[in-house]
Amino acid sequence: MLSQNIFDKEFDRDSVFTDRNLLSPHYTPLELPFREHQIKQISHILGQTLHNKKSDNLFIYGKTGTGKTSTTKNVMKQLVEFSSAKNIKVEGIYINCRNHNSKYRALIKIVKDLYPEGNFMGFSAAFIYEKLVGYVRAGKQLVIVLDEVDKVKDLDELIYALTRSNDEIDKGGITVVGISNNLMFKDRLDPRTKSSLCEQEMVFPPYNAEELKEILKRRAEHAFKKDVVEDSALSLAAAFAAQESGDARTAVMLLLRAGEVADRKGIEKITDEEVKKAKNKVEEELILNMVSTLPEQQQLVLYAISVLSLEKRGIRKITGQLEEGVLFSGEIYDEYERIAKKIGKDVVSARWYREYISELEMYGLILSTNSGKGIKGQTRLIKLGFDARKIRQLLEKELMIG
DNA sequence: CCTCCACAGGAAGCGCAGGAGT
């Protein structure tokens, strides 16, 4: 992803970007403003390993986009660089537990990193474990970073295995750094796991608008050509992101999209207007992503709504006024039933269908009001919250219709 | 006014998967 394709330069020729990779969500920034304190704290803790002592295990908590992963990776990189320069036996391993979500998978990944030439798939857990202990026993200090640690199914087992190994080794040691954005999960842990993993704890607070602006400014300096981004555009992007939970990742994403908007327009400046457009784009991406991760049955209901609201673009007379794209709960259910049967899916009861409607409304995908006068009986009037054509198109792919 | 309509949404219960307890 980071490798330079020969088309990168060609593609970027008439662009506001100089290096758009710097705005990728996977990019680890070299400098981490407003995290000096955390960096100092982590390096203080992990610095023990440089004296060939096992350091305290560390648990890091903070919401998404607060720099947990970047900061930790940054410190780890420096730790490993320093130690190899000084010929000290410290090694670091980073694992994202979303991809290695069990004790066995995580251990495999660790051992594979230690012995890059070996292939350990299919070996017994005990063998893998011995391999790991054997490696450390040679007098190494191993720091293992478990990112998104709450994703590990049998975390208690994994932590137990990793910490127990220290009792079997007298020369080296294993230090565990756990990262999570879910503080609640800590309380679900076995008390022993909790006390060993959380020997040291740190919280990463969200960034405020000024901090986000500074972060964006520094990224923009390297990612864009000189003087492309207007200062007020940076402020606006920072303000948008700050109000949406202070997440640096979405702030950077906003900037990236704003640059793309400018490129498409063929202009050389990024102003407030591009940022606003980008915000809409990012929101749309979020919506479409949300729609595609919905359970199948809810997708079917939503699909029925999108079909109907396109079909009867019909303006309806309600409360004397004309309203567009408003549907009755009942006719949606009928349509949903028809579609589901046609493509051979189960049909849920009308009662449960109403629960789906409530959920879709909570997600903001649809809007609904109770029927007033002008309509017989009592029903819900339902309206799609977003562009019906886009949603229908996406769901046709998702549900493999047509 | 009463009745019917077209639903809303609460209560109870059922079958199942997965975790806890032993």
Place this chain on the structure above:
DNA sequence: ACTCCTGCGCTTCCTGTGGAGG
């Protein structure tokens, strides 16, 4: 490894509600 329990997704049944129509 075995049962037991629990939560979840869902159905069935039911009562409530407000306007339309006679």
